[in-house]
Amino acid sequence: MSIIKLLGTGCPSPSHLRFGPSTLVQVGNKNYLFDAGSGVTQRLNESGLKSSEIEALFITHLHSDHIVDIYQLYISGWHQGREKPFKIVGPLGVKDFFEFHLKAFEAELEGRKKWEARPNENGLLYEVDEIGTEYIYQDNIAQISPFEVDHKPVEPAYGYKIEFKEEGNDKKIVISGDTRKSSNLIKQSFKANALVHEVFLGLDFDEKRMTKETIEHVADYHTLPKEVGEVAKEALVEKLILTHFVPPVFDEEKLKTEVGEVYKGDIVIGEDLLAIEV
Numbered sequence: 001m002s003i004i005k006l007l008g009t010g011c012p013s014p015s016h017l018r019f020g021p022s023t024l025v026q027v028g029n030k031n032y033l034f035d036a037g038s039g040v041t042q043r044l045n046e047s048g049l050k051s052s053e054i055e056a057l058f059i060t061h062l063h064s065d066h067i068v069d070i071y072q073l074y075i076s077g078w079h080q081g082r083e084k085p086f087k088i089v090g091p092l093g094v095k096d097f098f099e100f101h102l103k104a105f106e107a108e109l110e111g112r113k114k115w116e117a118r119p120n121e122n123g124l125l126y127e128v129d130e131i132g133t134e135y136i137y138q139d140n141i142a143q144i145s146p147f148e149v150d151h152k153p154v155e156p157a158y159g160y161k162i163e164f165k166e167e168g169n170d171k172k173i174v175i176s177g178d179t180r181k182s183s184n185l186i187k188q189s190f191k192a193n194a195l196v197h198e199v200f201l202g203l204d205f206d207e208k209r210m211t212k213e214t215i216e217h218v219a220d221y222h223t224l225p226k227e228v229g230e231v232a233k234e235a236l237v238e239k240l241i242l243t244h245f246v247p248p249v250f251d252e253e254k255l256k257t258e259v260g261e262v263y264k265g266d267i268v269i270g271e272d273l274l275a276i277e278v
């Protein structure tokens with residue numbers, strides 16, 4: 001049995017109901033984590049999981065809401081007894097980003113290690129795979145392939161395709177990351193058992209925080225409700241799971257109706273800690 005657990009379904013706006021974007025995919029005894037939004041380790045804890053039990057962290061792109069808790073995930077996994085290196089897969093630049101954190105926290109960590117006399121040094125090891133052409137993550141359970149989506153001017157930005165066998169059947173789960181309607185994503189998601197996709201609902205203009213371009217530009221590099229319905233319909237996916245709601249508070253029934261006018265399959269309006277069997 002495989003499970004998609006939405007750990008955080010929000011966006012950069014703080015919300016106690018929707019934490020920063022983060023999705024867990026559990027296949028067999030493996031836990032694959034996609035993005036490390038704000039509060040990811042608390043949501044793991046609520047799910048009965050330790051940071052140390054994550055097989056690998058896959059980053060979709062380097063926008064702050066997707067990466068802000070990488071260091072917290074790393075250090076909490078060490079505290080919780082991780083024995084093997086902390087594994088990150090992500091776009092070019094993610095290694096520098098992570099190592100800047102290590103540098104910034106170096107004196108704190110050295111002081112803590114010395115004073116607290118913690119024996120487990122292995123948990124502080126790490127490995128970063130930066131995605132080049134033809135990168136594929138493979139273990140004995142799943143094959144996870146990044147593919148390019150369209151979140152320009154943020155480049156590269158990736159979605160991930162998770163493929164595995166279950167009771168002899170091929171299964172496919174796709175994570176969109178952040179993207180406008182993407183033809184490559186439609187191709188990669190073709191006949192997926194589940195597509196976890198972002199959606200942009202609309203923002204109210206506030207002249208103190210926004211210019212005339214703000215809403216237009218934010219909307220432009222995300223996917224609108226009608227468009228996400230088109231993506232799911234064109235890709236013939238079995239189930240569409242919506243997440244990364246901008247803004248985090250909105251009319252859920254209205255969204256479901258709007259998407260449902262285009263896509264006739266199973267639509268799930270995501271919420272934090274919702275687990276979906278696939």
Ligand SMILES: [Zn+2]
Pocket residue numbers: 061063151154178
């Ligand atoms: Zn983004």
